[in-house]
Amino acid sequence: MRRPLEIKAEEASVRSVVSLTSALESLSTMQIAKTKNKVLISNQFFDAVWNIYKQIRVDVLFNFGRKVDEKPIDKELLILITAKGGLSGDIDQRLIRRVLERYDETKNDVLVIGHHGALKLKQAHVDATYYFDLPEKDYINVDPLMDIVRKYSQSRIFYQDYVSLSQQDIKDVDLSEVVSSKGRAADLSTLDDTVISEKTYIFEPSSYAVAAYLENSILRLTISQFIYDSRLAQVASRFKAMSAAKERSVETAKELHTEYNRAKRNQVDTRLKESLAGLKKIRAAGGK
Amino acid sequence: MADETTAVPAPEATETEQATPITGGKPTIDVKVYAPFNVYYEGAAYSLSATNETGPFDIMPHHHNFLCMLVPGTLAVQTPDGEKTFKLPKALLHVKADRVDVFVDV
Numbered sequence: 001m002r003r004p005l006e007i008k009a010e011e012a013s014v015r016s017v018v019s020l021t022s023a024l025e026s027l028s029t030m031q032i033a034k035t036k037n038k039v040l041i042s043n044q045f046f047d048a049v050w051n052i053y054k055q056i057r058v059d060v061l062f063n064f065g066r067k068v069d070e071k072p073i074d075k076e077l078l079i080l081i082t083a084k085g086g087l088s089g090d091i092d093q094r095l096i097r098r099v100l101e102r103y104d105e106t107k108n109d110v111l112v113i114g115h116h117g118a119l120k121l122k123q124a125h126v127d128a129t130y131y132f133d134l135p136e137k138d139y140i141n142v143d144p145l146m147d148i149v150r151k152y153s154q155s156r157i158f159y160q161d162y163v164s165l166s167q168q169d170i171k172d173v174d175l176s177e178v179v180s181s182k183g184r185a186a187d188l189s190t191l192d193d194t195v196i197s198e199k200t201y202i203f204e205p206s207s208y209a210v211a212a213y214l215e216n217s218i219l220r221l222t223i224s225q226f227i228y229d230s231r232l233a234q235v236a237s238r239f240k241a242m243s244a245a246k247e248r249s250v251e252t253a254k255e256l257h258t259e260y261n262r263a264k265r266n267q268v269d270t271r272l273k274e275s276l277a278g279l280k281k282i283r284a285a286g287g288k
Numbered sequence: 289m290a291d292e293t294t295a296v297p298a299p300e301a302t303e304t305e306q307a308t309p310i311t312g313g314k315p316t317i318d319v320k321v322y323a324p325f326n327v328y329y330e331g332a333a334y335s336l337s338a339t340n341e342t343g344p345f346d347i348m349p350h351h352h353n354f355l356c357m358l359v360p361g362t363l364a365v366q367t368p369d370g371e372k373t374f375k376l377p378k379a380l381l382h383v384k385a386d387r388v389d390v391f392v393d394v
Contacts, residue, residue: 042324049391052355052382138325139393196355204356205341213357217380217394224324 004263011256014249021246024087028239032165035232038138039162046225053218055196056211072153078103078110079149079157079175079223081230082117084134088234089241091160091168096120098170099158111148113227134227142223149175149219159226160233166240168233179215179222308349308386311368315349316386319365321374323392328374329365336388337364338381347381347388354383363390 080099082092096117103110109129112118118131130148135141149155155175160168203210308315309332316332336347340356347354358379365372380391 038325045322045324045391048389049380049394052380139323196353201353201355204345204354209341210355210357214380221394228324 001263001266002259004260004267007256007260007263011253011260014253014256017249018246018253021242021249025239025242025246028235028242031235032232032239035235036162039228039232042225042228046221049218049221052196053214056214073109073151074153076108076154076156077149077152078108079145079155080110080112080114080117080121080128081157081159081227082112082114082120082134083234083238084114084136085116087238087241088116089237091170091234091237092116092120095158095160095170096124098172100124100126102156102172109152111145113145134231140224140227142220142227145223146216146220149223157223157226160230160237162229162233162236165236168237168240175219175222179218316368317347317349317351318387319367319390320388321363321365321376321390321392326392328392329367329372332368333388334366334368336366338362338390340381347383349386351383351386353385354381356381358390 078099080095082095092114099110099121102108103126110121110126111130111132112121112128113132114134118128121128132145156172157175157178158170158172161171163169198207201207309318310316311332311334314334316334317336318331319333319336320330321328322330334348338345338347338358339361340358342356358376358381360377361375363374363376363379365374376390376392378394380394382389382391
């Protein structure tokens with residue numbers, strides 16, 4: 001059996017882990033509330049822009065708004081949105097596993113957002129073609145990313161989806177599919193005569209220029225929205241990981257405390273036995 | 289015998305036009321200038337001035353439905369509390385039924 005002092009020292013160190021994980025858990029709770037609020041606010045903005053885009057798409061003429069003047073790279077670009085640093089639970093690991101199921105060196109190039117994902121990918125012996133750090137600020141300039149996305153014929157985005165505090169899913173979608181499906185009006189009959197068209201609106205400089213600009217913007221907004229959603233999933237995953245770590249460390253501290261008491265008791269019993277044995281010897285010697 | 293009463297046709301249901309809001313005795317427009325995480329201005333305004341590729345323009349009450357991209361520059365909103373100006377990067381401006389939405393960073 002280990003010595004009580006040894007166990008006591010280990011218990012103290014586990015108690016400090018409990019304090020640390022409690023602090024990180026509280027921090028994650030605050031971050032979740034803050035991030036969730038921001039995501040809700042930004043979704044209102046995105047929905048309003050999507051609504052305009054959706055109405056513009058009703059008029060088939062607007063489909064010619066996009067300009068394609070260069071030949072795209074005939075590969076699928078895999079875009080991975082991962083956490084900035086560690087302490088985000090297993091969410092990035094799960095995302096990398098999902099990517100590896102699809103990844104084919106000859107058919108894919110990889111773009112990683114977030115340092116933690118880049119590290120995990122490196123550990124899986126896959127080199128990222130492009131890497132971007134995840135900014136901490138609210139505003140994310142996705143223009144450099146857009147320049148890369150535009151070069152490829154296809155792009156698939158792997159992101160983390162917040163379902164609830166205890167559930168975060170890994171999802172992957174084709175970027176162009178998302179844009180076209182979200183831009184498509186679900187039911188044309190629900191759109192009234194105030195649909196955005198050249199008959200009902202004035203466009204400046206021209207309807208085609210506005211549509212082309214909006215198509216470009218919508219892709220940028222889609223990527224931004226995925227990044228914001230992933231951020232929320234990451235903080236939720238961190239909270240989950242910290243809660244689990246705290247629970248584990250509390251349990252370990254309890255077990256160590258019991259073990260310490262047992263060892264201490266054992267030590268006292270041993271000393272008592274030794275004293276009694278000594279006393280017996282003395283008595284036996286005195287009786288002679 | 290009871291008097292015959294002439295059947296009066298029920299008044300035809302007519303669509304009422306959306307009334308332009310009035311603040312301080314002057315017609316106003318509802319303006320919202322916002323980015324994904326920031327609302328720069330939300331409220332009534334007498335007019336709004338901005339610049340697009342075609343040149344500077346003003347939006348006043350009863351403006352026709354309008355959609356355009358703003359070039360980086362100053363957006364001025366004449367509010368009941370005075371003029372508010374915003375230096376904006378690229379933005380999208382949407383006018384419909386006396387409501388103006390300026391989507392910044394789009």
